[in-house]
Amino acid sequence: MRTDDLIANLADGLAPVKPLSPPSVRFLWWCVLAAACGAAGVAVFGGRPGLGTLLRQPFFAWLVVLPLGMAAVAAAAALVLAVPGAERSRALRSSAVAVGGIWAVLLLAAVARAGNGFANASHWPICVSRVVAIGLIPAVALLGMLRRAAPLRPAWASALAASAAMATGAAAIQLICPIDDAAHSLLGHFGPVLLMAGLGAWQAARLVNQRWKRGAGSPR
Amino acid sequence: MTSQQEQRATALMILAQHGDSTAYAELLTLLAATSRQYARNRLGDVPWLDDVAQETLMTVHGARRTYDSRRPFAPWFYAILSSRMIDVLRKERRVGSREIASDVIPEPAQTGPAGGQVSDADPVRIRAALDALPARQREIVSALKLRDQSVKEVSQRLGMSESAVKVSAHRGYRALRRLLGGRES
Numbered sequence: 001m002r003t004d005d006l007i008a009n010l011a012d013g014l015a016p017v018k019p020l021s022p023p024s025v026r027f028l029w030w031c032v033l034a035a036a037c038g039a040a041g042v043a044v045f046g047g048r049p050g051l052g053t054l055l056r057q058p059f060f061a062w063l064v065v066l067p068l069g070m071a072a073v074a075a076a077a078a079l080v081l082a083v084p085g086a087e088r089s090r091a092l093r094s095s096a097v098a099v100g101g102i103w104a105v106l107l108l109a110a111v112a113r114a115g116n117g118f119a120n121a122s123h124w125p126i127c128v129s130r131v132v133a134i135g136l137i138p139a140v141a142l143l144g145m146l147r148r149a150a151p152l153r154p155a156w157a158s159a160l161a162a163s164a165a166m167a168t169g170a171a172a173i174q175l176i177c178p179i180d181d182a183a184h185s186l187l188g189h190f191g192p193v194l195l196m197a198g199l200g201a202w203q204a205a206r207l208v209n210q211r212w213k214r215g216a217g218s219p220r
Numbered sequence: 221m222t223s224q225q226e227q228r229a230t231a232l233m234i235l236a237q238h239g240d241s242t243a244y245a246e247l248l249t250l251l252a253a254t255s256r257q258y259a260r261n262r263l264g265d266v267p268w269l270d271d272v273a274q275e276t277l278m279t280v281h282g283a284r285r286t287y288d289s290r291r292p293f294a295p296w297f298y299a300i301l302s303s304r305m306i307d308v309l310r311k312e313r314r315v316g317s318r319e320i321a322s323d324v325i326p327e328p329a330q331t332g333p334a335g336g337q338v339s340d341a342d343p344v345r346i347r348a349a350l351d352a353l354p355a356r357q358r359e360i361v362s363a364l365k366l367r368d369q370s371v372k373e374v375s376q377r378l379g380m381s382e383s384a385v386k387v388s389a390h391r392g393y394r395a396l397r398r399l400l401g402g403r404e405s
Contacts, residue, residue: 084299
């Protein structure tokens with residue numbers, strides 16, 4: 001097909017489009033939804049007793065703050081990546097990875113300090129399923145936002161979206177789960193974030209529709 | 221893209237988002253020329269500059285809702301252009317590693333009437349018959365039979381489903397048979 005024919009073809013069937021709201025606006029909407037899902041998760045599964053006291057303990061507070069931070073930074077990075085040219089630097093993406101890394105290092109150090117390895121880790125599959133359950137709606141919402149946009153790096157965008165949603169679930173599960181064992185937290189709370197990020201990157205082509213790349217909506 | 225061109229492109233894109241097809245055609249013409257120039261500056265005078273331009277235009281079309289008129293146009297457009305140029309470059313390298321480019325249409329198989337193929341067709345007749353097909357059908361048949369692309373590749377490039385490509389190709393073959401004097405089915 002000649003370029004002139006393609007231009008005529010694309011222009012002929014042109015339909016008006018409503019421009020997407022800026023990433024910052026969509027990010028705020030997602031934060032509201034994610035917070036609501038996290039709160040609903042805590043309400044459904046029940047918060048652990050003595051939360052007020054626990055939140056004053058630095059280690060416990062970090063295990064809530066780090067997943068929350070990761071969820072926010074990763075979601076923002078995914079939404080920025082979904083708009084061509086909006087990502088001025090890799091700082092946001094790197095920050096999401098860095099926050100996740102600090103969270104993992106904190107847990108690994110605690111596992112090493114405990115000295116039992118993963119031998120005593122128990123009940124973690126229950127927490128994995130709860131993290132996924134709480135993060136499911138934020139994941140669908142965020143991937144839906146990405147599908148409506150045009151991520152030029154789909155693997156990154158998809159992995160960040162999946163990890164942001166699961167980190168929401170991980171922050172909520174920290175307020176639910178009564179087990180303080182670091183190995184349990186690493187497997188049951190951090191594990192699903194890492195797992196879903198990998199799955200997101202692997203299945204990016206399915207999760208983040210790329211029809212826009214091929215001129216979706218162009219006349220046939 | 222000069223700052224004047226960028227201002228013009230911004231104005232045209234805003235009109236295009238409202239459905240103005242004349243402004244959109246002007247915008248795409250400007251972007252096609254810019255894409256070719258950008259690719260030529262980086263890759264030299266390669267034969268697939270038009271592929272870069274076309275892929276970029278299709279992506280601009282699919283992603284036009286993501287353009288925010290409060291932000292500069294050039295970063296949005298060049299992000300798409302460089303991404304698509306890399307995609308085309310990768311594809312060309314992949315194809316180039318296993319194929320030898322040739323402008324000559326291979327000789328048709330000389331099978332007898334029982335073989336069901338047109339035995340006396342020459343490249344000129346085939347080319348004339350191809351030119352008589354509708355543009356979309358011609359593109360699909362050429363891609364599948366002359367450029368040896370897969371149905372999947374063609375469907376992705378043209379933004380059609382694989383089954384739609386197969387149906388269109390089948391109709392094209394039937395039309396070619398008819399034009400070349402063979403039986404229609």
